[in-house]
Amino acid sequence: MTDRTPTADSDADPAVRRLDDWDAAELRSLADEYDTPAYVIDLDRIRQNYRRIAAAFDAAFDDPTVMFAVKAHSGRAVMEALLDEGAPMECAAAGEVFRALRAGADPDEIQYTGVNPPDDDLDYVVGVWEDAPEMTLNVGAEDSVERLAERGFDGRLCLRVNPGIAAGHHEKVKTGAHPKFGIPYDAVPDVVERVRAEYEMDVVGLHAHAGSGMLDEDMDAHAEYVGKMGDLAREVGDLDFLDIGGGFGVPYRDDEDPLDIDAVAERTREALGELDATLKLEPGRYLLADAGCLLATVNTIKDTPETTVVGIDASMTTLIRPAMYGAYHGIRNLTNPDAPVEPLTVGGPVCESSDTFCRDRPLPRPERGDTVAIGHTGAYGYAMASQFHSQPRPVEIALEGGEARVARRRETFDDLVRLEE
Template sequence: MTDLADSPAVRRLADWDHERLEALADEHGTPLYVMDLDRVKENYTRFAAAFPDAEVMYAAKAHTGKAVLEAVLEAGADIECAAWGELQRSIDAGADPNTLQYTAVNPPDHDLDYAVDLAEDAPGLTITIGATDTLERLAERGYDGRIAIRINPGIGTGHHEKVATGADAKFGIPYERVPEVADRVREEFELVGLHAHAGSGVLTEGLEEHCQAIERVGKMARRVGDADLEFVDVGGGYGVPYREDEDPLDLEKTSNMVRDAVGELEATLKLEPGRYVVADAGLILSEVNTIKDAPDTTVVGIDASLATLIRPAMFGSYHPMLNVSAPDREPEPVTVGGPVCTSADVFAHDRPVARPEREDVLAIGNAGSYGYELASQFHSQPRPAEVALEDGQSRVVRRRESLEDVTRVEQ
């Protein structure tokens, strides 16, 4: 078990070893993803300790790298998956398929085929459905095993409208239809749980609305008979502070509010943190290649791009930034952008950064969740390498792609 005595609730970019980061950039090149697996285990252990009577899974979609999956398994987590590839990668990392939970969202035929085949030898696998169509498609495949129903609570929360899944019709069974769907599942399958996910990136000040969605889930559990359920899964969405002036999630308050909101249950409470576990355990190192004085700003060009980290372009997300080559230089406001030919390829506008110079290494923080997962090969850019830190050592866990990797599937 990870010792939490020296593990702060959030790791700021300034807390990383700057000399070590610069050495990693020199050794492995840039752009470079760095994941601290010790921090991953600390974060999971801290979260699980705040919910001692609950089952805390890891939402794999935040980061499905094998090294990360192995780390959360070592910390004691089971894994929640949203696609067949995440199921397979979890098994490859050492997960018992009987412990996996597959949350199917408009699943392609291949995904259902894979899950049903997997369940033949792993009857403990749980499939979470968000549409009655999925029940029909499972029955057509001869599946009659473990089912959880995903509820749409009608309340979405989180840092951006694109992650407020609790109010999006794409996700889950409409709230008032859940009892009839539960009856149907009990007739044809094994109903083991209810599931909901209100949104992503929730910090302490957003807990009240988040818990309103959880309260509806608890009420529905009692309505359909929670004594006959194994679990009630209220999802994840628990955030980390991306901005330096934001406070970390108050886990004690979160635990109390979630417990109060869900109410008395005979079923086990489940939670699925993803971002909380990996976000501040990862960063990107990128080299400065261009300094351009423009009329209204100084443009700093780096070799990372929206193909490396798309969150600023997709969500307008803030990621902290630090000049690890010269952190003590006088800061000045700069606009930091990458080499992709679009105005969306900008990481920061007028951001105070210790005055960058060519060949300096900049660190982009809180890149451990939905960073490499959303990386692409846009502009025929090979995806970066990834280095893992663990027990004082570093190792390459994902090599840098070559152009041959980019074109390998072409015919």
């Protein structure tokens, strides 16, 4: 563990941290010490983000539960920081349950949300539940209820609802109207009635999720689906909680405004109405996105008739969001920020035309060996990294209390073949 100056003023809590707010000298120092590509995750910033959203919903609701959607980042250091803040873990796969338990989560406070859950997943989570009877299992099909009953489950059950309303930054993450997710809205009352009559399970909650990365323009859809879920919860009755999912976005572009999370919480309360059940929500991206950045080194400069190509040592295997979603991530030259600006195409070493982080974006022209930072990579960054193209996954550096440490070591070539041996 290395002593360092904190990345940001620990007394400040801006609604969003922009890429330019990171300390360039510190990031260059981290790149020199730990090599690149390297993920940097600021645990103090994650704590700030959690406290802000928890305070906003505490002010609007009576005793809400703000969980952490583990799929955004399943690293132990991140989960430990959020567990320390009191956040229960919302897990969308058995492996996430396993990792949450390893990080110290109380199994009674874990919520498992299975989407077309494989048999092995159900076997594992029911096994955990047998020793933790307050654990809540959340499923989105009546078929999954039957499969749980076959395994002897008779505990706390939540049903995922498809509200027919979707929102989010990309079609691939708009879940609220996709048939894959949840029981059709109009069918839910009958399903609840059958489950209560035919199975020895306690239906304690309903759940829905509109999508991921919602900003101001999505708040009308958010309010509409929250209102529908409030109506449904009142119709079903006798619930402990209503889980409205997460999906609160952060601005990846400098010209986008951050959510006023206090206003979002108040509008959620107004849309929901009076309800004899507590509120749950499960942010992921909101807590993590601006707490992370990705460091990379320039290795190639190639002028072509169409564009200038800048090759870096990070790739779509390191950060897949630009290739998968066309997502925008800010890019900052940490070594030569005042170099002449020109349209640049920045890409990695993978033999795919999709392995680009931007195309013809005006940026300071780098030189070979320059360090660059890619912003807003804390959520769905390392979590979606892969070994495609036999690329070892990068090191992850955690910042906390003015110190840096390795949260996950860099993979080696030996790691690529370890399971084959």
